[in-house]
Amino acid sequence: MNPEKTQDPLALAWHWLTIERPDRALEELDRLTGDAAVSVEALTIRGTALSLLDRDEEAVPVIQAALGQYGPSPWLLTLLANALRGLGRLAEAERACLDGLALAPEDVTLLCTYARVCLTAGQTGKAEQLIDRAAARDPHDRDVLGTRVAIANVRGDHAEAERLSKELLGTDPDDPHAWALRGATAAERGDVDGAYDAYRHAAASRPGDGDLVTAARAFRAERHPLLRPLWPMYRFGAMRTWLAAIAIMWGLRAAGLAPLALAFSLFWVALCVYSWVVPPLVRRRERRKW
């Protein structure tokens, strides 16, 4: 069956979903009427699409309705856990994961989802144990790699996150989720160019995802030439840069170079004022241009 030629909205919705266009999938589902609109298939596709678009508040009741019709299923419970995690309802998300794992204790996707719930709750150690268990089943699974990137980012292990995100992209260079993870890794490192490039790819692969577009816009603004003098602050963090500046001022004074210390102090104060005034203006201008 060629989904482009069929008139069946459900088949078309499924097609859009598989090619990372959840926004178009929702449009097709809106054409359904009567019982077809609330069938378990339609609810599952709608729940998945809403979840992919980060519209978790709408996704939760849809997935719960699908669960009500179909009964407990590992896939639906995975979807529910992801949506609840997105809403910060972590205890309920954990319950959904545990209910799913009671049905399918070795389901790699569910183990990864549970690991992400634990990670979001700050339980990095448990998340690592869960992901090790999932990796024992399938070490090259994309969910396993993606969750490992997220864990490495939370632990602050940027080198490992970078390595894993490259490996993840190697398995599918068009995966928006992999690009988004790479963007988050680059952002953690203060790599503005890398973050923009990754989020741009992610947003292009999934144009209906507002969060990805917003992230790409934000890093596009940060690449403006007027903001380049502030990149060391992004790279090393404001406090480390401050500490380095104070150390330089102190060092110059201690070395008897008071005029140079004064010149550096003035430069530093000017840079600080610049960092407070210029970025909001550039961001506002770039938002209008997008």
Add this chain to the structure above:
Amino acid sequence: MSSADPLLQPTVRDPRAGRAPWRLSSQGYVAFLGGVTAGTVIGFLNARRLDVPASRRWAILGAGAVAWAATVWIILDLIGPDGTSTAVRMAARVCAVLAYLLQAYLQGPWDRAFQLRNVEHASLWGPGAIAVVGCGTVEALVLARLVAG
């Protein structure tokens, strides 16, 4: 694997509503302007908001205590009674910022996990100002007494 599996026992609880943590970078300004005590109080309270385990919260307090001891030692033994007030202030600032860097490192993984929740950090303006003025004044008075005594 069964429901008795220790890894598959519920351990997650919802974060307390209305208790979003503060930005780690903002805490640096509190430490710089208010000193070790202000930075440590804010760091400790923030660790509670982030649900950082008790051992790490004690480590945050410990870092503050060590920084306090270092400040006093530098002022009394290295700078001495003839030292300028600028040197005393600088020593207190450097110790506070170093303590902050360690305290921020200790909170780091939990802050990054918090950022996965897509929730905004709380504003530190009010609590930060109170800590800077309150703790900063007390600390300055204690250090001034130490220098004078």
